[in-house]
Amino acid sequence: MSRRAALPTALAALVAMHLxxxxxxFLAPYDPTEQNRSVPYAPPTRLRFVDAEGRxxxxxxxxxxxxxxxxxxxxxxxxxxxxVVFLARDGAGAPGGRVHLFGVDExxxxxxxxxxxxxxDQLSRLLHGAQISLFAxxxxxxxxxxxxxxxxxxxxxxxxxxxxVLMRSAELFLALPWLxxxxxxxxxxxLHLSPGQAFLLLVLVIGLVDWARPxxxxxxxxxxARERSYVLAARGFGASDxxxxxxHIAPQTFGLLLTQAALLAPQYILAEVTLSxxxxxxxxxxxxxxxxxxxxxxxHVLASYWWMWVPGLALVAVFLAYYALSExxxxxxxxxxx
Amino acid sequence: xxxxxxRAAHGFLLLLGVSILSFVMVELAPGDYFAEMRxxxxxxxxxxxxxxxxxxxxxxxxxxxxxxxxxxxxxELGYSFAYGQPVGPLxxxxxxxxxxxxxxxxxxxxxxxxxxxxxxxxxxxxPADAGLTGLTAVLLALPDLVIALGLLxxxxxxxxxxxxxxxxLGHEQMPWSERVRDVxxxxxxxxxxxxxxxxxxxxxxxxAGVADALGAPFVRAARAHGIPERRVLLWHALPAAANPLISxxxxxxxxxxxxxxxxxxxxxxxxxxxxxxxxxxxxxxYLVLGPVLASTxxxxxxxxxxxxxxxxxxxxxxxxxT
Numbered sequence: 001m002s003r004r005a006a007l008p009t010a011l012a013a014l015v016a017m018h019l020x021x022x023x024x025x026f027l028a029p030y031d032p033t034e035q036n037r038s039v040p041y042a043p044p045t046r047l048r049f050v051d052a053e054g055r056x057x058x059x060x061x062x063x064x065x066x067x068x069x070x071x072x073x074x075x076x077x078x079x080x081x082x083x084v085v086f087l088a089r090d091g092a093g094a095p096g097g098r099v100h101l102f103g104v105d106e107x108x109x110x111x112x113x114x115x116x117x118x119x120x121d122q123l124s125r126l127l128h129g130a131q132i133s134l135f136a137x138x139x140x141x142x143x144x145x146x147x148x149x150x151x152x153x154x155x156x157x158x159x160x161x162x163x164x165v166l167m168r169s170a171e172l173f174l175a176l177p178w179l180x181x182x183x184x185x186x187x188x189x190x191l192h193l194s195p196g197q198a199f200l201l202l203v204l205v206i207g208l209v210d211w212a213r214p215x216x217x218x219x220x221x222x223x224x225a226r227e228r229s230y231v232l233a234a235r236g237f238g239a240s241d242x243x244x245x246x247x248h249i250a251p252q253t254f255g256l257l258l259t260q261a262a263l264l265a266p267q268y269i270l271a272e273v274t275l276s277x278x279x280x281x282x283x284x285x286x287x288x289x290x291x292x293x294x295x296x297x298x299x300h301v302l303a304s305y306w307w308m309w310v311p312g313l314a315l316v317a318v319f320l321a322y323y324a325l326s327e328x329x330x331x332x333x334x335x336x337x338x
Numbered sequence: 339x340x341x342x343x344x345r346a347a348h349g350f351l352l353l354l355g356v357s358i359l360s361f362v363m364v365e366l367a368p369g370d371y372f373a374e375m376r377x378x379x380x381x382x383x384x385x386x387x388x389x390x391x392x393x394x395x396x397x398x399x400x401x402x403x404x405x406x407x408x409x410x411x412x413x414e415l416g417y418s419f420a421y422g423q424p425v426g427p428l429x430x431x432x433x434x435x436x437x438x439x440x441x442x443x444x445x446x447x448x449x450x451x452x453x454x455x456x457x458x459x460x461x462x463x464x465p466a467d468a469g470l471t472g473l474t475a476v477l478l479a480l481p482d483l484v485i486a487l488g489l490l491x492x493x494x495x496x497x498x499x500x501x502x503x504x505x506x507l508g509h510e511q512m513p514w515s516e517r518v519r520d521v522x523x524x525x526x527x528x529x530x531x532x533x534x535x536x537x538x539x540x541x542x543x544x545x546a547g548v549a550d551a552l553g554a555p556f557v558r559a560a561r562a563h564g565i566p567e568r569r570v571l572l573w574h575a576l577p578a579a580a581n582p583l584i585s586x587x588x589x590x591x592x593x594x595x596x597x598x599x600x601x602x603x604x605x606x607x608x609x610x611x612x613x614x615x616x617x618x619x620x621x622x623x624y625l626v627l628g629p630v631l632a633s634t635x636x637x638x639x640x641x642x643x644x645x646x647x648x649x650x651x652x653x654x655x656x657x658x659x660t
Binding site: 177183309322 | 363479591593
């Protein structure tokens with residue numbers, strides 16, 4: 001990939017992932033909490049085009065999965081194919097049902113990424129889980145950079161005692177390894193939270209714990225920006241502090257904020273995933289990539305059902321996209337912004 | 339020495355600040371161990387009150403902090419309600435295990451990063467250079483959690499390494515040499531996970547530092563004297579690049595300890611991480627403070643160590659200090 005194309009490609013990939021998360025209700029074939037207790041850990045359903053008689057169908061179809069014997073192995077019921085229906089409506093076309101991009105008619109089911117212990121569709125959970133995991137990371141980034149920017153600008157611009165107080169407290173926050181700090185903050189909050197509360201609190205905690213790093217960087221930029229001759233000139237003409245910050249100083253920090261955002265967002269996504277993985281974040285039945293991965297804590301799941309790894313693979317894809325974005329931003333911004 | 343002492347004093351002040359901050363934070367938290375206990379209908383309000391008085395939870399905040407500091411001085415670090423014993427004795431073996439893991443991983447990562455980065459710096463554009471760029475990029479983009487889980491999968495599938503834990507069953511009965519071997523085999527996976535997560539950053543920095551140094555005039559002079567290229571690289575360029583790398587060592591400790599927390603929990607290595615998690619789940623607040631402060635202490639002492647190393651390595655800093 002050429003250097004020029006890296007930035008738009010990474011951005012497009014990230015936008016696509018976030019849009020897919022937002023459109024989960026439409027893209028996912030099922031409700032993420034809908035259980036099918038008869039098909040736990042069903043392997044991914046295979047899309048087929050050629051039926052038992054060897055005829056080709058343009059419209060893909062699936063076979064129903066049935067359990068064979070007591071061992072829990074699955075096999076396909078080849079007697080009848082169930083065609084994939086596009087723009088399928090919930091509840092056999094009853095009014096008020098949601099429209100999904102695709103689905104199959106009952107009693108067959110389509111699990112493109114298999115099912116988990118409760119027979120819930122992994123694909124639907126992955127897409128809905130992305131709403132939690134991706135956006136928790138994104139919102140926490142906005143929060144952390146917002147607070148860091150504000151405090152860093154204040155410290156750098158006004159200096160004096162305000163600077164000392166802010167930077168001393170930043171040192172306090174940086175004296176703790178940040179995951180320990182995050183866990184300590186989490187320890188203070190109630191253990192049992194509703195998913196909505198948990199999401200908001202996670203965003204708050206992850207975002208607020210890490211304000212010190214961006215604040216220090218922003219302060220550095222502001223310190224040098226404050227002494228530029230055109231800023232001094234504007235000040236000489238009687239410009240107010242607010243005007244100077246808004247017009248001359250803030251724009252200098254934006255490049256830094258962008259590169260920082262691309263670095264911090266994946267860290268914060270991982271923070272949410274880690275907390276949920278350990279049962280300290282968003283809890284079942286609402287999916288997050290973290291609590292989906294939590295099933296891998298059982299060694300038999302870890303070793304036997306590869307489709308339970310899908311949230312981990314999705315995480316790698318997100319990380320790669322953010323990594324490519326941060327590299328591209330870095331190249332574009334040149335050596336001055338780091 | 340003065341500089342080092344000043345840094346150590348600064349670190350101590352920071353530790354004090356963190357202790358007050360985390361103590362107040364934890365104390366202001368809604369609910370405590372006994373509040374959870376109250377959920378049990380068999381425990382009466384009076385019992386809970388009596389327990390609170392017994393453990394001094396009814397006293398004002400400054401007094402509790404001073405009592406806690408006093409117990410810190412005795413090496414107790416407060417009292418764990420869940421374990422029914424002082425936190426100190428629970429904490430020390432965990433600190434030792436975390437140190438064993440992180441020190442091994444750091445040493446190994448640097449031992450790999452220095453030659454690899456130095457070699458990389460000598461490469462011109464080509465397949466090896468591109469390969470290393472790609473490899474470090476992929477490793478950088480792999481989340482720590484996925485690395486740890488992937489290694490666990492490897493262990494479970496192949497059975498080459500024990501999947502989690504630090505000792506096997508019957509460890510106590512083994513002779514001394516067997517015990518060391520036992521712990522060493524258990525160390526392999528968590529150390530690999532840690533090394534994989536920090537190595538790419540280190541290698542990239544080593545490469546950048548050495549590449550800078552290779553362009554310096556003294557390197558050209560050394561080459562002109564006919565000193566072999568490998569000797570130039572290891573004895574002239576690498577020491578010149580040492581300064582920022584030692585700073586990086588200090589800076590990378592925070593990330594290392596964080597990753598270690600995650601790896602310990604995923605691979606059930608009995609370090610600070612699992613203790614912290616257990617304490618959080620039990621709402622055992624003094625036990626939460628233990629690992630948090632211990633990790634701060636580890637980080638700050640690592641920074642002082644990096645400072646000392648810097649003074650050893652760089653005479654300019656040494657002279658400025660005296």
